[in-house]
Amino acid sequence: MVTVQDVKERWEQIQGDEERILFIVGGPGSGKSLLIRELAEQKGWKYLEAKQLIEEEFLLVPRDERPKLAEDVIRQALTRSDTEVVLLDGINVLFAPILNLEPLDILKTISKTYPIVVGWRGHLEGDQLYLEHNNNPKHAVVTISQPEHVIVID
Numbered sequence: 736m737v738t739v740q741d742v743k744e745r746w747e748q749i750q751g752d753e754e755r756i757l758f759i760v761g762g763p764g765s766g767k768s769l770l771i772r773e774l775a776e777q778k779g780w781k782y783l784e785a786k787q788l789i790e791e792e793f794l795l796v797p798r799d800e801r802p803k804l805a806e807d808v809i810r811q812a813l814t815r816s817d818t819e820v821v822l823l824d825g826i827n828v829l830f831a832p833i834l835n836l837e838p839l840d841i842l843k844t845i846s847k848t849y850p851i852v853v854g855w856r857g858h859l860e861g862d863q864l865y866l867e868h869n870n871n872p873k874h875a876v877v878t879i880s881q882p883e884h885v886i887v888i889d
Contacts, residue, residue, distance in 0.1 A: 737766075737888040739773045745886055746820075746852070752881065756846035758864065760855045761888040767854040770888065771822045774852065781818035784825040788812040789834065801835045809841060813849045824854040827868045830875045839877045859887050 737759075746757055761767045775782040788809045796804055813821055829838035842851055857867040857874075864885065868874035879885055 737770065737886055739770060739777060742770060742774060742852070742886060743778075745883070749881075749884055750850075752884075754843045754846045754881070754884070755850040756842055756884060757852045758855045758879075758885045759852060759888060760857060760859055760864065760885055762858065762867065763856060765888050767856065767888060768824050771824055771852060771854050775822050778820070779818075780820040780822050780852075781816040782822045782824065783812075783816060784828075785823055786825060786828045788823075788829070794833070798833070798835045802837070805834070805836050806841050806844060809845060810849070813845065820850045820852060822852045822854075826853055826855060827866055827874070830866060830868065858889065859885055 742757070742759065749755060749757060759767050759770055772782055774780060790808065790812075793801065793804065793808050823842075826838065829836060829841075842853065845851065855864065855866065857865045858872065859865070859879070862879050862882065864877050864879050865873045866875040866877075
């Protein structure tokens with residue numbers, strides 16, 4: 736069983752990396768959100784649902800222009816959160832086709848400035864990180880180049 740202490744230790748290990756993003760990966764009901772909320776309580780870090788990063792005005796922007804604006808919109812939301820580390824849950828919303836985004840690329844870039852711990856509903860197979868959404872266990876897939884940035888809690 737993965738504990739908050741395990742996450743804290745792994746977090747410390749990756750702080751020297753250019754990208755400071757840690758994925759807490761597990762299926763529905765595995766305890767990802769609970770673990771992230773415990774981190775928020777113990778460390779005083781800010782817990783956010785990913786949907787809080789995208790404001791309604793963003794959806795008024797033409798779909799083709801959204802990728803160009805997304806990083807700035809998300810950075811503004813993280814700046815408002817005023818925290819040392821962002822604990823991000825419900826990441827699947829950023830993969831919605833209507834947004835027309837490459838969420839992982841955006842988060843990796845942002846993590847160079849705003850360290851992020853991501854609750855990832857899905858599973859890891861080798862270096863492939865799968866996102867589960869609407870009962871589809873392979874809704875989205877991304878390649879992980881740094882396995883130390885992933886903690887699987889299933």
